[in-house]
Each structure stands twice: as C-alpha cells, then as structure tokens.
Amino acid sequence: MNSKISFINTFFKGLLIGISNIIPGVSGGTMAVALGAYDELLLAINTLRKDWKKSLRLLLPYVLGAVFGIGALSFVIQGAMDAYPLVMACLFLGLILGGVPPLWQKAQKEKKGFSEALLFMLFIFLILFMTFVSTDAMESTTIIMTPLTFFILFVVGVIAAATMIIPGVSGSLVLILLGYYDKILTTLSTFIRSVFDLNPSGIGQGLLVILPFGLGILLGIGLVAKLIAWLFNAYPGKTYAAILGLVAASPIAIFYGLPQTTFTLPTAVFSILALALGYVLSTKLGEK
Template sequence: MKINSSLLTIIKGLFIGIANIIPGVSGGTMAVSVGAYDELIGAVNHVRKDWRKSAKTLAPYVIGAGIGIGLLSFVIEGAMATYPLATACLFLGLILGGVPTLWNKAKSYKVSWPEVLSFIIMAGTIVFMTFTKTSDAASGPFSLDPVSLFLLFVVGIIAAATMVIPGVSGSLVLILLGYYNRILETLSSFIRGVLSLNLQSALDNFLPLLPFGIGVLLGIGLVAKLIEWLFEKFPSITYAGIIGLVAASPVAIFHEISLASITPMMILTAAIALTIGFYISMKLGEK
C-alpha cells in the first residue's frame, strides 16, 4: 500500500512536471486537478519547521516532475507538433477531471460580489495573457556574464511564481519574457550531455541553468507563503479566483491549435484523449 501511494504521488508529479513545460498549460492547475496542490503548498511552507516531513512529502513529487521535465519533454514536444489537437485535449481532460474536487472544496462558501469579481479578474488575466503573448524567437547559448546570470535568476523567480499560481502557465510567461526557447534548448542540451556522458557539454549548459534554478526555488517559496495566507484570510475569494483561472485555461491551451484541417479520425482521437485525461485526473484527485 505504501509503495502504491508513493507511485501515485510520483505519477501526480509527472503530470505537474509535463504541464510546466507546455506553453498555455498551468502546472499549478494540474496540481489542483490531481489533488496535490494543498499538500505541496503546505510542505513548501513548513520546510523550516519540519524539513524532514516536508522533504518526505516533496520527494516523490520532485522525482515525478523531474522525469516529466527531463525525459518526457522530448515526447510531449513531438506530440504537440504531430498530434496537437489530441495532445491539447489530453491536457484539457487532465484539468477538467480535477474540477469536481475543486468544486467540492469551494461550494460550502457563500458567493457574493467579491467572489464574482475575483473569478472575472483571474479568468480575464489568462485570456489577456494568451492573446497578447509575443513570439519567443531567441535562440543560441546564454552569455555567462554577471548581468545575464542575474537576469536568469530574476526570470527564474518570475517563472516559478507563475508556476505556483493555478491557471497561469509558467512557460507562457517565459515566452512573454523571451526566454522560453533558449531555456528549453539549454535544458535539452544539458540532458543530452548527461545521457551521452559528454561532461563538458553538460557543464556548459548547467552553468546558465544554475541561477535560473535558484530563482525558481526562491520564487516557489515566496509565492507558496502568499497562497497559504490567502487561503487562511480569504478562502472563498481565493477559491473563486482559482476556479476563474481553471475556467479560462482551455482558451490558452487551444489558442494556437489550427482547426483548418480537422478530420473525423482526429476528432475521435481527441475525444478519446479528453476522456482518458479526465478519468486519470479524477482518479488521482480522489487519492
């Protein structure tokens, strides 16, 4: 039973990790959908009080997310390029499958104008970010001068902060900042260097990832504190905002999916992917 529970947690981390590298898909929303969000926020916020317990809680999530980001990033990139509609529907299903669990937590609170306003603002933020994003055409290796390394650190903080907030895609924010392609290329080159035992290539690509990674850790810690405070002080408004973010996420996911050459087989495949994603997320959210 213990092994089964740990395996389920790793699988949850896997989906969260994959979601964080797909533009338009929110790792925070995925964490909510698979029923991991509250546990993750709590573990991050209590690292100082009980680091052993927090480490035990976070370890399987980190392992799963690492597998998702490190190994499956190539698969997901290929799937998005070859089967964009089915892949988008799979992620939509994973997100929608968590809505019943989220709704059960939120429905006990009274709905008034602050909750409605929170819903509208958060949903509107996602739609605005989706339709105003710019292309991220920058490529090539990062410079290792102090200014560039500091900027990578700052970008890491910003990206992590948005990754923690449900509905906001950290990858989409990296695109807005013009860093997504270069960071993904650097990460892929680092992984290839490690797998091929090319230590020089691995080291060259690890150096720019280091300040970015430190920024990510700091950003997660800062925003996790804020999220926990919001849930304690304004639970109904916070839940309304999260539901707004989740409700608008399909707009971000399907924004760049071309519907010009859709075939009946593609629709069938997409429907199957949507159903599978919904079922997986619903079952994970129950655990």
C-alpha cells in the same frame, strides 16, 4: 505495499505536473489542483523548516516525478504536441476538467458575493490577456553568459516559479512573454544530451544556465507558497474565486495558438478519447 502504491501514485502526479510546466498554455498549478495535490504540496513547502523530514518525505516523489517529466519526457511530449496538437490539447483539457468538481465543492463552502464574482471575472481576463499577447515573443535560442545574464536568469527563475505554482497561470507562457522559453528549453535539451554523451563542455555550459535559473525557481516557489497559504487562511472565498477564474480560462489558453490541422474523423475520435482518458486519469489520481 500501500506505501509503494502511494509513492507511485504521487510520483505519477508529479510527472504530470512537471510535463504541464513545459507546455505553453498548460498550468502546472492547475494540474496540481486537478490531481488533488495542490493543498498538500502547499502545506509541505510551507512546513519545510518546521518539520523537514515529513515535508521532504511528501515532496520527494513529487519532485522526482516532475524532474523525470521535464527531463526525460520533454522530448516525447514536445514531439507528440508537434505531431498531434489537437489530441494532446484534449488530453490536457481532460486532466484539468477532472479536477473541477472537487474544487467547485470546496468553493461552494465559502462566502460568495459581488467581490468574489468580480475576482472570478478579473482572473479570467488576466489569463486571456497573457495568452493573446504571447505570440511571437521569442527571437534567439542562444544564451550568452555574463554576470548580468546570470542575475537575469535568477530573476526569470523566480518569476517563472511564482507563476508555475499559481493555478491557471502557465509558467511556460510567462517564459515566452519574457523571451526565455525556447532559450531555457534548448539549454535543457542540450544539457541532457551532453550528460548522456559524457560531454564535459556541454555539461558545464548547461549548468551555467541551469544553476541560476534553478536557484530562482526554488526561491520563487518558497515565497509564493507562503503568500497563497496566507490568502487561503485570510480570504478563502476570494482565493477560491480567483483560482476558479484561472481554471475556467485554461481551455482557451490550451487551444489558442494550436497549429492548423486537417480535421479528420480519426483526429476527432482520438481527441474525444484523449479528453475522456484525461478526465478519468485526473479523477482517479485525485482520489484520496
């Protein structure tokens, strides 16, 4: 029974991480940190060759949850973001804030000095820069496949995965900067519809885009996971300072660019409730 509960709990964490990766401004890496999943995910990815059975057993519910979150719930979440942007932003902020106390406790055990403070500020400015220059980076939502496009999609996948795994950095925001966010999301939505409609042509066209992008994501995750694991071992204090800087800037990245809405009492109440719900969810899911 405990193993079933653990699987469901881990699946739900993966679902939240997956959803976070498709919403601009929200960081899947930060969500993993907030949910207490980041360290074990990093370890499982880095020990995949040495102990592949154990790693796959740990990664499977995360991957299934993330795929379900990105695929099945992308329409729902995107619709909710369009209809209730402030409420949804508060929900994600609550999820992130719930993971700050344990992260802060870990950071307090490490060395603190001028270099750590400098890194903290530099990474705050990095997120602010990426957030403020991302506006209007998209043009067309159509991808015309050529051998060059295939290679570009692979490279974009590597870059996107690298940023998705770093706490505080929004992979979706980076895709917007690269001009591929709407293109990938539109392709994914069309592909899912084609699968349900049993449309071979639509499935084939979708796979031509998804395969190189997906291969790039797998390579990017593997490379960056090893780099971050090395940084934690070699420079733990500086790494925690950088991550805290990334997390500290996340609220600005989440709320910046939200569409203007009429601020009413119900909106305020539901936003506060969403913030509280997100905080409680993050706290409970992060418990070992």
